[in-house]
Amino acid sequence: MASVLGKVVSRAISTTRVASGQAAVSGHQDGWKLWRKLTFLVALPGVALCMLNVYLGLDDAEAHSAPPFVPYEYMRIRNKRFPWGDGQKSLFHNPHVNALPSGYEHTDEHH
Template sequence: MYRAAQRTIRRNAHHYAPSKYLNESAFPAAKVNKAAGEAFVKEHEAKVAHSKGISDLWKKLTFFVAIPAILLTAIPVTKVELEHAEHRKHQRHMSDEEWPVQYAYQNLRTKPYFWGDGDKTMFWNSDVNRHVQE
């Protein structure tokens, strides 16, 4: 298998490395431009320093602004969600007569769904949703 691979490489070598590029005379000797090289290195170092400064800024913004803002927002939201959970727990034990009035535009069914009992939507939550049929 090794020899077959070598034969394939030799046979197709002209596709990958044409002989005109293998000739050293095709590439004239490059002249070193020391000023351009120093300018490139200086510009690269400036970019590295800038990116380090920017990444430090975003770390500080994350730790000192974003995380405290999220925590300060989470406190009242948690309180409201706990109240909702208590309300849902109470609604779970209510009878159909005590359930809030359903208006004509709620729970419209033109035809039954083809899953389950045909009355519940795909994302039905028995704690929150109830279809009181008269």
Template structure:
């Protein structure tokens, strides 16, 4: 029912060598259409001119709108993160008894992780996270 394909039949059409002869015949000097070529060049130059204007517009939008918006957003975030850093420094000096209570539903481990000591998560940060064992 199904014919088994040989290795030669899997080769792409353009790599068979047949298309080489077809392309040479298609671009023979007697078959070149000069009017179509000139129309193509005209259309291409129009596209290039249009794309230059659009590119300049988007560069202006980026530098005038996007960069100031990023800076305006970054300033308050930096202030908040600096406050968080001061708070983390304060918490680092607290003894374990004064650290916030670890409830039963926190840090549930059904089995140990396969990395490190097996109890700390992959994103464990020793300066932020505290591991209190009772």
């Protein structure tokens, strides 16, 4: 019984025709329509929403100030001086955000 079933399955597999010709190839010709729709209906509105989110969030970002400086002994440890400048500031030091071991450089609210 198993050999008969095996022969039927192998014959069905060997006689199956592979689709070829214009019907098999033409499926890729209309792909540009899908990508055009995705661009104009998904991507560009998504970029516009992100721009609106950033624009509306600018006031919130400017309202925040630096947290109060607390001189913890385990933070901002300087065992060696940096080889540039006065030796206390890192290479990409931002005086409005990064504190030195002695505290923030600028205490004013406006940048």
